[in-house]
Amino acid sequence: MPRVREFLHERLSSRAARRWYPGGSFGGLYSLIGAWFVWTGGGPLASALAVTALLLVVSGIYVFLPPLLWGTARGWIYLALLGYAAVICTLFPFIGPWTSWLFMYIACAAASCFPRVVDAAVGVAAAALGQFAVLTAAGLIADEWFIIALTVSIATMLRGISQLARTVGELRQAQSEVARLAVAEERARFTRDLHDVLGHSLTVVTVKSELAARLVDRDPQRAKTELADIERLGRGALADLRASIAGYREMNLDTELAAARVALAAAEVEATVPASGDTVVPPLRELFAWAVRESVTNVIRHAGAASCTIELRADAVTIADDGVGMGACVDAENTDAAGGIRSGSGLAGLSARAAAVGAVLLVAAREPHGTVVTVTGAAAR
Incomplete structure (x- = not known):
């Protein structure tokens, strides 16, 4: 259970999910139009309550299903969409062939969940064929054919928007990676510069220190000269170091x-x-x-x-x-x-x-x- 909660939290609270929720919620509210007609149609109260509950479930699934399916295997996406279709079909006893309107949600979910265009096209086509079969069997295809056209057009538009969002996300990731590599390269450059700045000076300081130590007893004047050079080199190296790091403050x-x-x-x-x-x-x-x-x-x-x-x-x-x-x-x-x-x-x-x-x-x-x-x-x- 902790792993399930962690999975759900990660998927449902991701940045992509938060961007999906406003549009997904607006689209999900469209299904509640059917509840309005049921409540104003004068039918049994139990039937109106059942339809409203089922429409809320259909709407909720549409809002939360895509974030849960993004990045999963295509087989799981197909199974999830079949299950979603089964939930929608439970409305047939209540609103009959008008349930085919809700197949639009299956097409839109397929368009937004599948990473491959072919799989998305299969999902949209399956939803459209389902609508065609239902409307033909009910004898409504001549008057209600536009339902199929509307489903295909909306799903196609949503696919384009989803693909654009994926592209923008990939570009942002690429920009982030470029920035990270640029910082890493700058650090490598700074390391090289630091080596170049201090390497020579410290090497000379070491050599002169050894020489001064040997000259202390034999030639004190020469030793003082070497010590003065060591001080000068140390101050110069310190100044070079400060100059090198003066503009280097960014942390990655x-x-x-x-x-x-x-x-x-x-x-x-x-x-x-x-x-x-x-x-x-x-x-x-x-x-x-x-x-x-x-x-x-x-x-x-x-x-x-x-x-x-x-x-x-x-x-x-x-x-x-x-x-x-x-x-x-x-x-x-x-x-x-x-x-x-x-x-x-x-x-x-x-x-x-x-x-x-x-x-x-x-x-x-x-x-x-x-x-x-x-x-x-x-x-x-």
Whole structure:
């Protein structure tokens, strides 16, 4: 059951599902027009109640079925649509051949659920043929043929809209991947630049330090000259380093998750880390990257934990460990007499970053032992 609830929650609360619900709900309300005619037609009350209940079920299935079927195997989609058709057919005893109007929902569901055009066409054609068979058997095809044309046209239009939405989603994913690769490339470039900036200077500093150590007794004046050069080189290297990092402040959540996975593995800490940060809303990704870096650093350096779990939601990140507890997650020199976090510590800096974007940092004890660090965006509160 927990897995079923997790599956339903993931499918029904996804971004694509939230985009589908307004249009799907509007289309689902169309089925309730049939209830109006039943209630105003003077028929039995029990029949009106039964039709209304069935129409509500048909409408609800139409709203929630596509998000549940997106991304599933085509065989399951066919079975689900057959089951949907069976539910719609239960209305035949009450409203007769006019039930064929509702076959439009089967066609629209097929158009929006199947990733392949061929399968979508088969679903739409099957619904249209079903309408043709019902109207022909009832002798209504000559007057009500437009029902079939309307079904095919609406389903075709919905297919085009669905395909456009898929294309836009793929483009957004591609843009996100391009941005991630660009950041990774920039980090690689910065690493190379940093090596180029410091490599030569530090090598010369090392050589001159060894030389000065040998000259201290034999030639003190020469040793002083070498030490002066070492100071000059050190200051120059520091200036180059500051210049290199002056504009380098961007944090990438995917990169930090990958780094956390590697770091925890190297520290022999069992890690549960998301594969990517795509679920997080873009305005919070940089903040969450800082949270992951700072928290994982504390886990490795201070917690003595055997496991660490990172969980991401659209507007929250949680880093939990089973280490020795909160007291060890902050350097001793960064705590005051009351155990509070001084402004110079990493967690205090993270709290300031969170406050700058309207988020909140919470550090709490974990039962029976360990620490939980949570950063929550303003949208979640």
